[in-house]
Amino acid sequence: MMWLQSPQDETEELLRNALDQAKERTGDEITHRRVWARVASPELAETRPKAPGMAKLFWACASLAALVGGGFWAYSTFRAPESIAIQPPSVPAIAKQPLDLSPPLDLVETERVPGQVVQSGAGEKMRVALGGGAEAELFENSAVSWDRHRRPMIKKGKARLSVPHQPPGWRFSVSAGPYLITVVGTKFDVDMMSRTVRVAVTEGIVEVGRGSSAIRLHAGDSWEGPLPSATGTTTVASVTPPPSPARSKVIPQEGLAAAHSALDTGDTQRAIAMLAQLSKGEGPTAENAAYDLARVTRDFLHRPRQAIQLWEKYRRRFPSGVLRKEADLSIVETLVKMDIHQAALTETEAFLARYPNSERRTEMLETAARLRATLAASAAGN
Amino acid sequence: MESTQSTKTPTSWLSATNDVELVQRCRSGDSIAWRKLYDRYSPSVYRFTAALGVPFEEREDAAQDIFIAVYRSLRHFRGEAQLSTWIYRIAARHAIRMGRRRRTREMMRTLLSKETLPPVVDPREQSTHVATLDKMLAKLPAKKRTVLVLFEIEGLSAKEISDVVGCPENTVWSRLHHARSELTKVARRMAP
Numbered sequence A: 001m002m003w004l005q006s007p008q009d010e011t012e013e014l015l016r017n018a019l020d021q022a023k024e025r026t027g028d029e030i031t032h033r034r035v036w037a038r039v040a041s042p043e044l045a046e047t048r049p050k051a052p053g054m055a056k057l058f059w060a061c062a063s064l065a066a067l068v069g070g071g072f073w074a075y076s077t078f079r080a081p082e083s084i085a086i087q088p089p090s091v092p093a094i095a096k097q098p099l100d101l102s103p104p105l106d107l108v109e110t111e112r113v114p115g116q117v118v119q120s121g122a123g124e125k126m127r128v129a130l131g132g133g134a135e136a137e138l139f140e141n142s143a144v145s146w147d148r149h150r151r152p153m154i155k156k157g158k159a160r161l162s163v164p165h166q167p168p169g170w171r172f173s174v175s176a177g178p179y180l181i182t183v184v185g186t187k188f189d190v191d192m193m194s195r196t197v198r199v200a201v202t203e204g205i206v207e208v209g210r211g212s213s214a215i216r217l218h219a220g221d222s223w224e225g226p227l228p229s230a231t232g233t234t235t236v237a238s239v240t241p242p243p244s245p246a247r248s249k250v251i252p253q254e255g256l257a258a259a260h261s262a263l264d265t266g267d268t269q270r271a272i273a274m275l276a277q278l279s280k281g282e283g284p285t286a287e288n289a290a291y292d293l294a295r296v297t298r299d300f301l302h303r304p305r306q307a308i309q310l311w312e313k314y315r316r317r318f319p320s321g322v323l324r325k326e327a328d329l330s331i332v333e334t335l336v337k338m339d340i341h342q343a344a345l346t347e348t349e350a351f352l353a354r355y356p357n358s359e360r361r362t363e364m365l366e367t368a369a370r371l372r373a374t375l376a377a378s379a380a381g382n
Numbered sequence B: 001m002e003s004t005q006s007t008k009t010p011t012s013w014l015s016a017t018n019d020v021e022l023v024q025r026c027r028s029g030d031s032i033a034w035r036k037l038y039d040r041y042s043p044s045v046y047r048f049t050a051a052l053g054v055p056f057e058e059r060e061d062a063a064q065d066i067f068i069a070v071y072r073s074l075r076h077f078r079g080e081a082q083l084s085t086w087i088y089r090i091a092a093r094h095a096i097r098m099g100r101r102r103r104t105r106e107m108m109r110t111l112l113s114k115e116t117l118p119p120v121v122d123p124r125e126q127s128t129h130v131a132t133l134d135k136m137l138a139k140l141p142a143k144k145r146t147v148l149v150l151f152e153i154e155g156l157s158a159k160e161i162s163d164v165v166g167c168p169e170n171t172v173w174s175r176l177h178h179a180r181s182e183l184t185k186v187a188r189r190m191a192p
Helices: A010-023 A029-039 A053-068 A071-078 A244-250 A253-264 A268-279 A283-299 A304-317 A324-337 A341-354 A361-381 B019-027 B031-051 B056-076 B083-111 B129-137 B142-153 B158-165 B169-190
Strands: A117-119 A126-131 A134-138 A143-146 A152-163 A172-176 A179-183 A186-192 A196-203 A205-210 A213-218 A222-226
Touching: A010 B031, A010 B129, A010 B142, A010 B169, A029 A283, A029 A324, A029 B031, A029 B056, A053 B083, A126 A152, A134 A143, A172 A186, A179 A186, A179 A196, A186 A205, A196 A205, A196 A213, A253 A268, A253 A283, A268 A283, A283 A304, A283 A324, A304 A324, A324 A341, A324 A361, A341 A361, B019 B031, B019 B056, B019 B083, B031 B056, B031 B083, B031 B129, B031 B142, B056 B083, B083 B142, B083 B158, B129 B142, B129 B169, B142 B158, B142 B169, B158 B169
Parallel strands: A152 A172
Antiparallel strands: A117 A143, A126 A134, A134 A152, A143 A152, A152 A186, A172 A179, A179 A205, A186 A196, A196 A222, A205 A213
């Protein structure tokens, strides 16, 4: 007999209900689609940054010392360079940046061999290709180099980085002093000041990590961390946590979950209003919301034509988005269901041309064959 | 883990391929098979890691790491255990490791008098009993919690759980008994 099948009191009943509800917690569709986009090519995928062995050992020793000894010695030890924690982001700084109306600079392409340094002089600005479609705008007296993994490093000065959306499973990383900044597709500034590194995100999401500590910065966030030469100074303490009201503005991921929540409770209109609002923003959340808006329009409002228009809008806005392939597939599926054969065939052929190695290739080839047969039959009938 | 699709991810092309065949095809680099495997098991991985205490904002990263680990270990899968059991084993190890890292991180933040950021909660879970259950489960030791979650939520048999956690069946029953009893006590203490 199942445990708590006949609850004896309210507590047992609560437990039974909670266990039953936990069985239903399987994640929503968009979560699974997003994760799939990251594991579709696992042989290429990098796992998320992990602490190197020494850092792990350090953390283990530090934790033990803290538990056993406690007090001032542990406190001061953990403030040593390796243990400096990543600070919460400060908000906002980007919006205040003046609009740059100067003509675009020529892109400097280099071989990007390990140890190579590209440097801008006094009063000079440069645009440097970093590989993978990413580029850095170097401000005056700034330098970028490449490490032995051919990963770019900001050596000094200030750089504004622009990173296109990476293929599924790929992440772009750039280092600045002891920090590793990891992104999927975004725009952000890295400023190597004399005692600190400052990262300010204009678009998308950036992860700043050091050892096993990491913090996520969203569009509009900025963060500052000390450089090794400046560790132990008061710089760390001077960084203040963000004011709480600003947080809801910069982490709309929660808004996306709230929209799904509204959907679950049957409040479709509210969910749509939230998704529409979120889709007007920037970065991955806006992208997810734009995709989901179309899905909800099709599945909950039963307006397939409008849904297709919304997915087309998504494609125009995020031509290389993480959910681009899913949007293409959704359009095909919707057109097929609506019996709009010619448009479905055109979309299917475009899909096959765009994703020749897709795991859906066989299925899409079959779909194309079926659509051709249907079109031929209807032409013969006429 | 259920062998049928339980979310709305595209299903039209899914067929009833068995797990052994699926693994063989994945090993040979068949991307269709890999998608099938993902679709079949991602809901369970999500549910299992959530019940083991992986917070809302880390669940996607956890699922990503688990599936990459699954892919990279496929060549070691000998088919002696069920594929689901094997994936649960990888997921459990990963979730426990993440929990350990999270606790260390929180402890360090406390030691350094840093302000701890409040956890992000899935708004869909806020008003349900699941959020309360998570708090209760957090009071159980990891080994007992894993057994309880596998039995009560994932619906595995004692034999399957013994394969996942690597202990004799009798130990599974014993841990389950203690976990149930402790959970009930915690529930009574936390009850409003």
